[in-house]
Amino acid sequence: MVRVRFAPSPTGLLHIGNARVAVFNWLFARRHNGAFLLRIEDTDLARSEKKYIDQLIEDLHWLGLTWQEGPDVGGPYGPYLQSERLHIYRDICQRFLQEGCAYRCYCTPAELEERRQIAKRTGKPPRYDNRCRNLSNEQRKALETSGLNCTVRFKVPEELLVFDDLIRGTCQFDMSLVGDFVIMRSDGTPSFHFAVAVDDILMKITHVIRGEDHLTNTPCHILLFHALGQKPPHFAHLSLTMGADRTLLSKRHGAFSLSEYHNMGYLPEALLNYMMLLGWAPKDKRDKFTASDITDTFEIGTMSKASSVFDQQKLNWMNGQYLREAEIERLVNLAIPYLQAAGLVSADDNAIDRAQLRLIVDAVRNNISCMSQIAQEANIFFKDVVISKQHIEFLSSEITQSILLSFYHELCKRNILSPDIFKDILKTVQKETKVHGKGLYLPVRVALTGREHGPELYGIANILGLDTCKKRIERFLLIRKQVTL
Incomplete structure (x- = not known):
């Protein structure tokens, strides 16, 4: 059975780029009648906040996504908050130490940073130099008794690691350039690499679908899978979402989080539709569709390798289409x-x-x-029309005043106003003034609304009603006198 997961870190609001990853995981699970899991990666205890967990769950539900397992619904492989799984990571870390595939590292942050700078100056990759890997027992005991805090690092074999990505094809990495990476921090919390690999195994994840920024992390995760005696899942790395200026999508490109779009009154189905077009398109090249429309034909391998561009104008157009329907x-x-x-x-x-x-x-x-x-x-x-300076000259012209006067006289002959009656009035005014098209409609529109554009005039007049229309025209008929004075 296909099992996928969306695993955000609750250190801020859920933004469009991450939400897009959730959408394609959810869509892939639907396509294969599989399970979609929500896992919260909150091991960064200093930055993770419950309010962000609550908000991202609310945002995903608003978008229309549902999951079969997660912190709010439970499931057979929980808990689904990593902060509640620390004992699991510590037990497996201890096992790695005992088996010799990991070791304690006593290098301080300052020492590591100094070595990184030296490596950069000498043109070498800024990787950890593995110096604590081969400490003697005496050296290790001396460091332990000195009271230095230690991390735990995984021993990376110097080999060429090759794997197939469902979107990008064959990928290969020279692990000699990586260096031994941390799996347990000095505060007893797991590193991203370690927690992800352990949880993907224990939660029986079959496909890992995530952003391409995680592509270089994948070799480390595969090594951890092997160390735990497990076959790695299938990987698919989605292209990143860029702004119109081809830089990573961020606040400077406008609205950024799902909550902002929710608060601005975008319809979730429109936003979901648009997000599914970022890096993918149905075979028939439609722009407008629902998840149900394309579930049976969606294939992860047909997604683009190139970065997708978030176009706010196209989203606005699409949301407008949904609003009309x-x-x-x-x-x-x-x-x-x-x-x-x-x-x-x-x-x-x-x-x-x-x-x-x-x-x-x-x-x-x-x-x-x-x-x-x-x-x-x-x-x-709801409010009376404000006459702008730019319209005073326009409304004071002789032809405009004749149109408004004729229109006003026709209104006074009626007891009620409806769209059909309004149309008849305009026809009469047209005959009397010999003015057609925009020349006829624009003065009436400006008089009734104070604007040159807006909804259909028939609907506006019907909503305003006869008395309000007469009052607004009356006031505008005074403009010529005011200008003359």
């Missing part, structure tokens, strides 16, 4: 917190006119790319 009641529920924060609707949900709000949300959904933009787009329905 979403159920209106869902969008209303999403819109309310933003409108309340802007003071446009009552803080009491029960006091909100939801029927009116449905009309407003439906009118503006085509003009927004995320729900947080709705307050700015919809405020024309």
